[in-house]
Amino acid sequence: MKKYNIWLSLDYILKAAVLLSFVFPFIWMISTSLQTFEETIKIPPTIFPSSPQWINFVDAMSSGPFVTYAKNSVIITSSIIIIQFLVMIPAAYAFAKYDFAGKKILFGMVLIAFMMPGQVTFIPIYLMMADWGLIKTLVPQILPFMSNAFGIFLLRQYFMQIPEEIIEAARLDNASEFKIVWKIMTPMAKPALATIALFSFVSHWNDYFWPLVMTDTNEVRPLTLGIAMLKQSEGISNWHIIMAGNVVLVVPILIVYLLCSKHIVKAFVYSGIK
């Protein structure tokens, strides 16, 4: 019995240690963001700053056009999600419930789109956008993501599980196909849609590569680029300012995660087991 207890507490301590190794970097980030420069270069390192330096946030945010960055991030992410939904729902329905010539080939193209990353296609897309004179707008950061292949794939699976009888019944009631898609299928697919929206939000809000290669001016850059540029504008040694900027980027997502971690975790698990 006693031996069992020792193992159990050892188990707990080890688990706490693992947890700490994943949480500590965030604590360290928040702590640094509240320190003075002198505290950041002290050894041993400061964990609890003597008096929180809120001014660091002001300094970080005034080192660049952060209002513009934040606004761009919001516009880009929300436009992508709205456009993706409008494009994806009818497509997923057609792939799930209709038979038509060329369906296999067309769905194959969706799979190719699912596998091919932006790291392969960014050069041609940049040239296309430059040709169309759109580089100084937000379009290059929104339009290329109009078709969410992963979303079409997931939603199609979901629609296929919805019994044919429900659709037949609606047809007998003289409901148009349009109505069936938007008024019956879409509400039924809420869990899948929430998962897709969450994925889209996380990947585009956090995206770094795509805005980096698609933008030439600060007017169209999102928050991630602004924060990454603090490293240059503040100089590599001003860690308290860099971490303050970083906190601004991370904390909103952390709060959302703390509030609904259960749903988020479920959504991610759901995406992994198809």
Next chain:
Amino acid sequence: MKNNKVWEILRPYVMIGPAMIGIFLFVIYPMIYLLYLSFFKYNLLNSAMSKYIGFSNYIQIFSREDFYKSLLNTVIYTGGVVTLTMLISLLIAVWLSKRTRMNYIVQAGIFTPHIISIVSVSLVWLWMMEPNLGFLNYVLESLGLPPSQWLQSSKTALFSIIIVSVWHGIGYYVLILVAALQGISPNIYEAAALDNTSKFRVFHRITLPLISPQMFFILIIMTIGSFKVFDTVRIMTGGGPNNATNTLVYYIYGFRTTNIGYAAATGVVLMAIIGILTIIYFWLLSRKVHYQ
């Protein structure tokens, strides 16, 4: 009435139309365009002045040492990230697979970095790995271990980036494996217990085969994902020191304005690698893996 028939045939195409236009315009066409660009010496200022040069860009790629260096780095990085993630996530998943509150909290904690921008993750680790003031070396020194130069030495830089990537991504794979482990019917284990099978044998002969679809999913998703590593490299090391962390995508990125044709040809190489991995994925998916 006749109109109705026509509409019924056309309807699916209208419904998938916008999605297919998006895919064609921003995936299929760019892939073809990339291939086309790779045969040119592209002139960015005046594209009409671009010159067709056949396979020259490809010949150049395969005779340049820095290309092989970046390819090798990418392969080492991928190997490191995939191996470490598979081993550690399997270990943690088995350890946390019982449905208890503590296990759930630890899982949620491990998963946290996954939803945070790689920009933030890279910046925090850059600061933690700072050789003189960073927290990691402080820990090493207080444990009596020698400090490391981490990202600033060409010997340790790539490994440091691997650590950060594993830390960032592992939570997702733990979640998937835990879900897979919890999905195994307890009857199977009970039967094994009746036969007095050893724990290791149960794991090796029962658990592992039953979660192999998920293991395989992780393997391929991670391999493809790792081949396009860029963000950590760009923010933490800039490909250095001395090209020690220059990866394939970072290499392409470096040429994207100075030599578009060459960058495109390297992009085609990346496209081929990802294409081959994808084909292997679907091929294996259709035969080898055990499904319940």
